[in-house]
Amino acid sequence: MALRSISGMAIVVIWAFALLQARADVVIREERSPLKVTSTQYEVQIAPDGCLTNLRIGDQEFLAPGVSISRGTYFFAGGPLQLNTVEQVADNVVTASNETAAIRYEFGEKEMTWELTNKSDSSLVFFLVLSRDVQSAFSQAGVAVALPINEQWTKVVVVAGDAQLSINGCDKLWGPWQGPHQICQVSLDPKEEKSLKLSVGKVSSERLSQVFALVPKLTEAKLQLYSPQEHQVFQRTSVSEGTILLSGHTTTNPDSIRVRFKGKSVDGKLPGKWQSVEWIPETRSFSAMMHLPAGGWYSLEIEALKQGEVLAAEKIKALGVGEVFVGAGQSNSTNSGEFRTQQKTGMVASFSGTAWQIADDPQPGVADKSQGGSFWPAFGDAMYERFGVPIGVAATGYGGTSVNQWQPDGDLFPWMMTRIYQLGPLGFRALLWHQGESDVEMHSEEYYEKLRHVILSSRAQAGWYIPWFVAQASYHNPEKPSFDTVRNAQAKLWQQGIALEGPDTDTLIGDRRDLGGAGIHFSPKGLFEHGQIWADLVGNYVDEILGTVTRSELSATAWPEADVLFHRDPNWLGGDDAYSLDLGDGRVAWFFGDSFVAPTVPGERRGTTMVRNSIGIQSGYDPTSAKFKAYWQEFEGKPRSFIADEAEEFFWPGGSLVVDGKIIMLLMRARNANKKMAFETTGWGAVLIDNIKRPPDQWQIRKLDCPQNRFDVLVGSATLIKDSEHLVAFSVASESHDVYLVRWRLVDVAEGDLSSPEWWTGSTSDWVAQDKLVELPEPVFESGQTEFTVHFSREMNRYVQVQFSGFPLTPIALRTAPSLTGPWTALEEFYSPEETIPGSSKIDDSERMLYAAKAHPELASEGLALTYCSNTYDINHLFDGLDLYFPRFLQVDLPETKEKK
Template sequence: MSAHTTAAAFLEIVHRSGIHAPGKLDAALRDMEDLPDDPNRAAAVLVKNGLLTPFQAKNLLAGKCRGFRFGSYVIRTPLGRGGMGAVFLAEHETLNRPAAIKVLTASDANRRVAVERFLREARAAAALDHPNIVRIFDVGQQGDVYFLAMEYVDGQTLEHLVKTSGALSCGRVVEYIAQAAAGLQHAYEKGFVHRDIKPDNLMLTRDGTVKVLDMGLARSSADADKVTEMLDSGAVVGTADFIAPEQAMSAPVDIRADIYSLGATFFALLTGKPPFTGTTAQKLLQHQVKPAPSLTGVDKTFPPGLAEVVAKTLAKRPEDRYQTPAHLIAALTPWLNPSGKLVAGLSSTGPNGGERAMEAVTAMVTGASSARMAPSRPQTGSARNTRLPELGRKGKLVAAGVGVLLVAGLVAALSGGRSGAPATEPGTHAAKPPGTGAPPAPAPQPAPAPQPEAAPGNRVTAGRYEVELDATGIKSLQIQGQEFIRSLTVYRGAYFYDGSRNAALPFPTFTRQSPTTYLGDGPVASVRYEFFPDRMAWTITNKQGGEGLFFIIFNGKAVQAVSNDAGEWAGALAKRDWPNSTWYAGRAKLKVTGGSVLRGAWTDLDETCQVWQLTLPAGATRTVTLEPGEVTPAEAAQVAKVATAPTANSEPARGPLGLTAPLDRQVFQRTSRTTGWVGVSGRAPVGADRVEVKLEGQPLEGVLSTDWRAVPLNAQERTFDARVPAPAGGWYTVTVRALSNNEVVAEEAVTKVGVGEVFVGAGQSNSTNYGAEPTRPKSDLVASFDGARWQPANDPQPGTHDHSKSGSFWPAFGDALADRYKVPIGLAVTGHGPSTTAEWRPGSELFEWTAKRMKQLGPDGFRAVLWHQGESDVGLTADQYATSLTTVIEGSRKVVGRPVPWFVARVSYMGPDRPKAEGVRAGQKRLWDTGVALEGPDTDALTGDNRDNGGLGVHFSPKGLQAHGRAWAGKVTTYLDTALTAP
């Protein structure tokens, strides 16, 4: 409803608002047709022509003409609320530069603390100029309203990123934390401690830059800033999840409090949750007295060296942490990606006016002058925290100001010092940087190579490396503290392949023949491990009548590149026929001689691993030599140039709206026989003020409305994420569009989206792709989900843990359901070859693989889990099997957060001579009888020509796959017919 009766009255208030410079609006109106006399319609015309924003028009129509201008900035639209006031998107009148305007309202201004903190943020921001800190443009007071004009950051906070995407990869987190530390180092040099570092105060821009936000709690050590001390005296300031112990006790703080909070942020980004949980009071107490959880305790695949860095940032005593952000950056250099977004340059002015900070970081990452960088214990108040060393200008390697820590600096970091070491400890000495005029130090005489020695738990330590092994292979291989291999539940880091189980071969006999020699022996194969000061020699014998395989799974979190003896280079995930290869991770390298092929990416859980393979003919013996070393500067330069190949589970390309849902052929679980929803999420372009969606197609019943429907838009972050009600059916064409001033600025269509039935498949080989030959559904309504993409449900089913490549029963199952219910059918198959229920228990690799798929679909995004397993547990009693599988089922329900139905098949067939194992069968039936699971088909009844190998095999023939699929559909149909008629 408008407060004006005519367009002329409305234009009068537009003039008085100050939105347009004098004469600008009149000039624009002269070029337009006459405005409608109705004020609402006139406002709509001005919005359409870009003369007003919807926010401005709405308030002007309500009769409000004040608050649209602060100094030279014109308010365009609200962005949200900050800690001390409202935040708006504005534009500088003459520079046409966007800005974020933080406004302290009149009511808040009556509170002295709010005003003083607001002005403190202004003073803090005005003193800072760094690419990793949000810059201030202007500050002022207009009447009784204070305002702050800041750099407008087009991006999202790291807190929002974790909420929407889950825990982030190590590489991304290291890059983000290093950038934040660079900004904090600059603030520290200017005499400021932030005091509220957390994921919500770190903004990630669209180009990958991290910027520190909200200096409202920043505290200056300058004598002139006594008001902050007065206002905060005795108060606990900060955020409970990320607060430093001394800050929680209201004790004096310095930059090391920010380092602790950055460490807690580090932990939260890597794990998806802060170090401590509980009430606010409990969190504050835990920060003070309870050691932070170890990253390796949360996930053993985290690089131990990186876990130590995080642990040091979270030390309870400030003197046990990194003493400055610069030292933290130096400690992170082994994990920084040379081809990624590097650390932004620090300012040239140190705490006492010296040009030291950038030189100090350069020196630390190159290993120069590290002894002199060991800081003294910081003091609070006006005393400086750390005196960083003065270096001659000729020793400068990186420009100061807003420069970038160049690849050359990182290359040097990769080639010098031990992995993860921050700075040389006090009392040691280091060479003076080149160019300072000092004579070169005499070359030290090499110390005798340390002899390998065995440690408890089958661990061998030599000069550069440390190895842990057991009866199934090599569990850990660290060089200079860097883990080179990935040891999993089913697979080992390095192991002889057991083809019957698609897993690591456990040796019946495993002995230590000397302190540095081990032997794993059995009827299938043997491996003799010998460890020397400068190398390892593994002698592998294949005792089978057929081909044998030995694998090394390289750690995709660490390895950056690989080369061969001919000087050829590739990304760490390349496929190559290279018998000899050298692998590079941080400052360390490993040369492996005597292989057959590099197989490329091997994806497990969220990480991508590279598989090195040795192929041995029947009865053959081969010796593989592994030589640890340190990366040279020339090699490091090559590593920096190598482009890493995309990961196997990389995200598909996005369109103009960056749609993450719906995806092509995605099936959404319906909520009743005829109703359901479609998820719509993405990101609108800059300037968009509305997002709409339209569905077109034939529903199961009735007629589908093709009206455009509004999708809620987060104006500040420009993101949208909503569930749009939709009838069961499909395939639908879903079109999403973004508008600005009623004009379409971006549009994206997905042509096949369904609302039907979705199932997760799990278990062992007959639930994956072990059938005699690949099959495909006859119906176009059946689709499969691999964790990143939806696609036609043709075999081999994508997304299985074992990457099996033959046939399955899933197409036949999907066909049967699509034919009966006339809606799309979605499948998410996650099984793994031969595997026991013990290998599927919560916390295991197989459980986490399936749990991740469930979480991706969402708690109400699938109907049930279909479980086919039992052949690998034929030796168990009924109690043992039922108890073990109950643990798996209950664990999955905790993950999903609802009592998701499980169908358990009756499975124990091991061939014509062993058609049934009554213990397992009784255990499966017990799960039905006790209500833990629903009844699946009795697949043991499928014998004879339903099995492969002329009826002698365990897996299904083409005929058996069809029969298996129909049997599963029969059991699921019985359940669905009841569920879909329930009120």
């Protein structure tokens, strides 16, 4: 018994000694800012942003930081995430985290375990970007392969020199990216945790011989360009400019790198001057993001120099900055046309995933490897003729496929996403989807939900808002030219704002189809027209985004017939603010700021009481004929604000919305001040209103606790909008009028709980809790106003924001965006009220002001109904007449506007 006890003790002691010895083999120390982790077998560095940037085994570096956006290893959501809370929590453990993601690095002598956590409500991806020296790998079956590859492998051994790195737990290997680089990807669903297990070692002599046979030793060029490639097209970021990635490597030892571009842009000839490029001696590489005018083709010359002597040089004959598009779907999005076609302008290029080439059929990069004709050359030619910049396309489709095969857990979705990742965030203008012929027997709602899932998943995994165009495609043959099941689903995606409207290719019949008009695919004539109708719709969208289209089709007119609405209650003699909310069943609620109520002399403001807010109910959607009744509170027989004042502070309405049968309304808190505007804001408030099917004098109002912010941002002073599972508030900085997005979960809002606001920080998946904000985050757009509206326009298939362009006497303007987070177009003026004309009133111009321009899409009108407030600093004039301080109506003709009611 004693011997057993001693033996057990010995085992424990030996185990403890072994554990201490293993930990002693791993040393973590801080050198300047990065953490350096060393063992007897490897060395890694962890940067202050939590990214593991370097992994060296022997004398071989396995990661590639500094190439484009690469951090070596990193979570990705529209760009690398910064996990700025970095801690060493044990002798051999380092953690890094932020509000969105976290990673736990555990280091052993020969192995590492990385625990990845997605803390967000959106999908995330994690990337390992492998070094250019990692040129071969061994599959799960032990077979040697040359890199880059595109495989759904969970385990792989990658090789550089005589060192190897085993990676277990990846979801996908894909490449090339930015030249020769292989990517290992891990995809994480919302709140998901995954592990990566890595081990290091030496490659056996037997395996080395396989590698040498696979990757023969080549004489490396003295200077290699990874980016740009010949005929590469970079997506422009504005009408006149774009950003290109310049990256490469040299075997020489220069002291500087220089580059110059020659050619003709949309605005004229390039200057052709030499520019310096950052040189990284440790890796003998260079990488830079460079601004170039839109246009091309351009030529590029790059030189490595030492003391002015050229050691190595390289040239690219053709590269451009223009418009880039990704294609996906089934056969009519690939090379299944009757005959191959060619582009005619010489300005259209295709991307295969590895290289760029002139876009003559067959298009490279399609998943089905089809070899026939496509609409892409005709589309590219038409787009070039319209915009005068090079056009890039990347087709990824597969013939005969159902939407089922494009789901995120299938094979085709990752193929498409690989191209999206290769082009990079905002690296293309839009994705064009042409599919549906295989799903005509699927229930319409099922198709809608499945394609919606594909679209939303692509945006979540890419980390940025990818505009999708969805075509109407269901044609089979002349006897069965269209099917409403799939067509209705495709149209619903447009109507719900999930996708943009693509062309109706079911209309391309007769000799536009192959086999003499009997086939399902296109003849050369059909391919040409297919490309043209895509270019018409997509071109209009590009014009809209860039603001290159003149708004001659956008006009507004005064609507005095509707102005009478607010004069129908003799006990209410005017108010400003004027937000509206559709309560359903023909009832529209109006929320006003300072209001003149309860006149003692009929029709005269002198003798009225000014309450700080009031409510109006419009019965009927047509303001020219609807009834209107105003409401406020009474206390001891005297009028008071509908939302009660609090001592010296009062409330003006902000955005409102119906949530779970109740009205949630955010409010601006204010108080009187000794200055011309006579008030100053003090924060924000909110109320939850129940019993809203009854008249407002029976509404049940509950004031809510509202966490104030230290940034002087009026949360919800503008519009509230539902977005998926959240309520989003457009919120405005008091001084700059920059606009921010703040959100809450709808389930919390329905209970009146606003205690946990999150702020958008500039990325589609990056929302941060208010109590974690260190500084004011990224505005969604600048130069807003305290009050404005945002609504989704089905006619324009975009969000539309309406405001005055300035203060006090300026035109009304709008900006648009495909999503709440943008990108938003520049503010564009479209209507100047008559009050903006100098001397148009007997009141001095310096005493007049216009403000509170707002849209009311729920109202029946020949276009979009707008209101604005015309007011004066001259209080005597305001009391002496009724010509001011009632909301004034406009009707706006939007492109393709339809009657709403």
